[in-house]
Amino acid sequence: MPAPPASSWRRHAAAAASSTTPRTLLFLLPVLLLLFVLSRAPDLTFSAASTAAPLSSNRLLGQVRPFDCYASPQASPVFASLVEGVPRPFFYSLADMGALPDRPHKNIARLLKGKRFRKPDISETIQELLGREVGRGSGGVVVDVGANVGMASFAAAVMGYRVVAFEPVFENLQRICDGVYLNRVQDRIVVYHAAASDRVGNITMHKVIGRLDNSAISATGAKLAFKSNEDIAVEVATIPLDEVIPDSEQVRMVKIDVQGWEYHVLRGASKLLSRRKGEAPYLIYEEDERLLQASNSSAQEIRAFLTSVGYNHCTRRGMDAHCTKQ
Secondary structure: OOOOOHHHHHHHHHHHHHHHHHHHHHHHHHHHHHHHHHHHOOOOOOOHHHHOOOOOOOOOOOOOOEOOHHHOOOOOOOOEEEEOOOOOOOEEEOOOOEEOOOEEOHHHHHHHOOOOEOOOHHHHHHHHHHOOOOOOOOOOEEEEEOOOOOHHHHHHHOOOOEEEEEOOOHHHHHHHHHHHHHHOOOOOEEEEOOEEOOOOEEEEEEEEOOOHHHOEOOHHHHHOOOOOOOEEEEEEEEEOHHHOOOOOOOEEEEEEOOOOOHHHHHHOOHHHHOOOOOOOOEEEEEOOHHHHHHOOOOHHHHHHHHHHOOOOEEEEEOOEEEEEOO
């Protein structure tokens, strides 16, 4: 059989090449696009160098050190979103998913509808106060005791304030780390895996499964709102605020929400709270008589203590007391 002419072979090769080229491009384009996206993506590495605490940790007594998000296992899955309805939006991550799949957390349902997370009342309050009289200029520290997943901490941090947060529940700490990444505030927040109290030591805490925000030192207090939920006893470190906050730090605000342990937190901050008018922090604390009694204290006892350190003006906003020196 005679060989085909050279010109015929060239036409055949050209046709084969032309049919192969589109397939090659279809394969290469996604690869090139992926490489481009990765090259443009922000670096989300949370290095140890970036976790520098805004306050000196040398004052601590060796037992409690700033929590290292970089060394902590990453929580999974992560459900996070921006918060709606606040002047300075921020991200936070849910610690509890709800009863999946039948009764998911309400904010998960909002995500599926393309909505932002509903604003937490405390976040709106924090930003409103820091934006007005409490700020008294720029800078300063906000102390968040019972930080939960960071709804108060991040509200302050995105406004430029430095934050010192205390949270004894490990699962909540992991979600705070999520928020540190997402809000790019690792240079403004230092977190302690501890319960603020009136002495250095350890104490048993009761985690409420499915409602970690209701975890409390008192077993009775932990179950007051959700009697049917299981609770798990865990041992956590305790540290007074006066052992952490240097005298030189300008503290603008102290927020406390610790399910009835407020009196002990306040007693551990007596030096901080005894600062003179104009230098003493604006104080917000939860004042729930049932929870306080479950921890063997009372609203009256707290008010008497606050009067002794100069806080002579307290008002109620919902379940919270707001106190100042006037």
